[in-house]
Amino acid sequence: MDFTLPASAEQLRQAADRFVQEALLPHEGLLPPAEGTLPEDVRHRVTERRRALGLWGLGVPPAAGGMGLGWMERALVQERVQRSLLGLWPQGLLAAGDPPAALHAMRGAQREEYLQPCLDGRRIAHQILLPGGARAGGAPGLRAMPTPEGAVLSGTWTAVPALCTEDVLLVVAEMQGRLQGFLCDRGLPGYRVCRRRPGMGSVELADLAWEDCRLETARILPDAGPAALLWRAAQRVTVFGAGALGAAERCLEIGLDHIRRRQTFGRPLADRQAIQWMVADSARELHGARLLLYRAASLADRGDRDSAQDLAGPAMAYAAEAACRTVDRVLQMHGGYGYTRELPIERFWRDLRFYRVADGSNDTLVADAAGMLVADLSA
Amino acid sequence: MDCTLPPDVRKWKESMRRFVERELVPREHTLPPFANTLPEEVTAGIVAQLKSEGLWGLAVPREYGGAGLGLVALCALREALGHTTLWSLARLLGTEPPILLYDCNEDQKRRFLLPTLQGKRYGCFALTEPNAGSDAAALKMRAEPDGKDHFLLSGRKIFTSHADEADYALVFALTPPAGGAAREGITLFLVETDTPGLRILRQLDTMGGDRPSELLFEDCRVPAANIVGVPGDAFGLAQKWFACDRIALQPPIAIGAAARCLAMARAANAAPDAQIGQLALRVYVAREMLYHAAWKADQGLDVRHEASMVKATATTTGLEVVDQVLQWFGPAGYGRDLPFERYYRDLRRFTIAAGTYEIQQFIVARALLRGFSPLNCFAGAEAAAGGRQPGPAHT
Structure with missing residues (x-):
């Protein structure tokens, strides 16, 4: 230890x-x-x-x-x-x-x-893993069938962050009983964005359609499964988990600065217990989130990839929720100012909200991890 | 970074878990509903068995005959112990002497610490007074010099757990210097419980197993040789006790209890995984916070703020989990055949004793308002920042 x-x-x-x-x-x-x-x-x-x-x-x-x-x-x-x-x-x-x-x-x-x-830096690649999102999306889904030249993709996928489609999208889906990667370049015949859905913040979502989309073997990564799963877990811990934590920490600092200066009835807001508890709750939750994320990260770095992958989903979920609660409390500390677009808080509030539905909704991730968490706590 | 328990601690924890399942859980139904004692010979038998399996005194420093495994190990053992409602039996792990006894001088160690470690004597901790709880600087109990070698203690202590079973008490009293602040004049005395002038006024019946006492001191004459450390300088000792106690006393029990209740709920299919998972995740986070703080304390680092974060998080989460699982089981959960109602009643004390939840929240908020970033909780970051400034002089 x-x-x-x-x-x-x-x-x-x-x-x-x-x-x-x-x-x-x-x-x-x-x-x-x-x-x-x-x-x-x-x-x-x-x-x-x-x-x-x-x-x-x-x-x-x-x-x-x-x-x-x-x-x-x-x-x-x-x-x-x-x-x-x-x-x-x-x-x-x-x-x-x-x-x-x-x-x-x-x-x-x-x-x-x-x-x-x-x-x-001339191209940008993103990855989506279909099986994990299937439960959340409820879409008919994507079928990949082998052909002598490679594979043919057909079907649709809904509510993919549009930025993932800016250049090459690595779609990881099941074919012949295993996870394989399909490199879908923008403009690939048979692959298109069929609908755009604006979001409440910076994320725009896109529905994707594959219509008899043929990929030669050079665009297929047959052994992509393990690397894709590990990459997704790493993204959950680092980009979404630790990222949300950092964003919330900045907001909390903005909040602390504000409540030290803002006076009500002749005393700073920082003297009010209702405000102090927002600070304490946020600090405890962010501290806990950080420890959980660091646990997952250090497990991976020490070679225990299975445990790291198991913990990545719930760690991201906890961190994203702790971050959203913190930003919401900071918005509240500012009153009407926090609600305006003059401060960055409302934008953090809207953009971080996506982290709780990105890459599988939090509820799904946590429910899927219940058995692991309970078993680990009982050990 | 390695957030996992050391292999030897994991091994001892597993042994303790097996011991709990084999020896303690089957005896749970014999625990009286409103007490935390079993017949003396039963407890003695359990302790003898713990000793024979090497599970006794593991966290006691090596120079006193223990295994010296530290606070991380103590937390791990207590987490395992939390898997039974018999966790509250006194003296089970041989680690009960308040850590303050390690600050004793040699003569005091011979008279108090060593017999306690051997299980022959037992001490209780008397800080709280009718009008001074978490705000220890508001103590009223006075100790006036009586001749050259004695002090006369006068005042009241309340909510002193196990005072009825104790051979001696650790008593904080005021010995104020002229013109000094209150907290500059707090002295810690070791008081034999049979000293004339000290008596138990009453025991307070509670909703749980604990029956704390109210103590009355009337010109209770205590030798100056029983002062721990420097006279007038015990506030720091109290803070040290608070920090370690807030980490190792209640949080591991709350976490173990919550883990057991969730495992029972899942085995019984009492709730959907979405709900069980959410609660389990919060317990998991509390456990990460617990071992991080314990590890830091073992490194000799200041853990006052972490201790408050751990206590506030683990005790409220544990209580909430037990309450929710009780609810999932319906009337059966409310009944005594299942452990939930007992856990619920016992854990209800955790958000009050050894510093209320509200006090922990206050301490955490004040730390942040004074500029301590949660980032500074990490070794490495702390060293880079030039070490932590001394915190506020408050419990």
Whole structure:
């Protein structure tokens, strides 16, 4: 047992903080007020700045040309970066340079077409895993059938974050009894976005349709299952879990600053017990969330991938809920100001709400983990 | 980073779990509904068996004949013990001497600490007064010098658990210096319970098994040789006791009890996994917080704020889980054939004793308002930040 942070923690935090200070916070004002993201030229500059600071290819192993950071280190980076509204997952600013793990082992022509451009920042790849989302979506689903040339996809999938479709979407679905990866490039014949659904925050959702969509073997990753599942678990812990934690921590700091200054009946709000309890509840929940996320991350980093994958879903769920409750309390501390778009709190409130339904709803994740959690508590 | 229990602690915890299932759970129905004692010979038999299986004194420091496994191990054993309603039997683990006894001088260790560790003597902890609970700085009990070598103690203590069984009491009293703040004049005395001038006024019947006492001190003459540490300087000792107690006393029991209730609920299909999972997740989080704080305490780091976070979280979560599982079982859950009602009544005390839930919330909020980030709870981060500033002088 040892709760010491990894030796690299301080350096990573400094790099992430610098990125936030120099590239993200100054641009928060350029965010369209209701939804959406930054203008393309600003996005490009922000991405280049991140690359220059060395925060590139975080989850890509050194052999494939990345930083090869562990889960714990990636969690620490996400915690800091998502302190900015622009670092939140819905803005999609961190996907560049960090393609899903199923792409890391690509060789030859496949590497040239997908992995290398992703590492160079010319292309962006996202992953969706269909079986996990099936229970939440209730859609008819996607069928993948083998053909002599590769596979044919047909069917639909609803409510996929639209940003995942900006370039190449790695669809991981079952074919012939195992999980396989299908590389769906934007513009691929037979594959299209059939409907767009605006969301309450920065996330826009898209319905996807595959109509007799034929993929040659070069666009199929037959052994994608294990890497895709592990990547999803890592994303849950680092991007959604630790990211939500970092965002909530920034909001809590904004709240603390406010209640120390704001006076009611001649005394600062900080003296009011009703307000103090919001602070205490938030601190306890965020502290607990952090410990749960760090447990999952350190399990993975120490090689216990099965346990890490089991814990990733509930850890993300707890962190996202703790973060949403915290941001809501901070909004409440500010009264009407917190509700306005003059402060970043309402945007955090709307954007973080997505984290509780992203990648399988929290309720599903927690229900699926009930047996594991109870057994582990009984040991 | 490694958040898992050390292998030896895990092994002892598993042994304790097996012992609980084999020896204690079958005896649960013999526990009187409003007491936490079994017949003396039964308890002695359980302790003898625990000793023979090496489960006794594991957290006692090596120099006193224990295994020196520390607070993490004590929490693990107590978590396992929480799987039975017999957890509240006194003196089961041989770790009961208040940690403050380790601050005794050699003579006091010979008279109090060692016999306690051997199970021959037993102490109780008397801090709370009718008008001073969590706000220990508001103590009223006075200790006036009587000649060169004695003090006369006058005042009342209340909610002193196990005072009726104790051979001695750890008593906090005021020895204020002229003009000093109240908390600068608090002294800790070791008082033999048969000292003239000390008597138990009454025992308070409670809804659970605990029957704490109200003690009256009337010119109770105590030798100066029974002062622990530096006279007038016991406030820090009280804080130290609070920090360790808030981690190791109630939270592991609450977590073990909640875990057992949830396992029974799931085995009986008493509720959907969506509901069981949500509660189990919260217990799981409380357990992470518990072992993190215990580990930090074992490293000699300041854990006052973590202790409050652990206590507030684990005790409320445990109580809520027990209440919910009782509800799921309906009238059967309310009855004495199942352990839930007993757990419910006993755990209800946890959000009150050793610092109320409200006090823990107050301590956590104040820490943040004074600028302690939850991030600083991590070793490494703390070192980088130049170490933690001394916290507020308050329990």
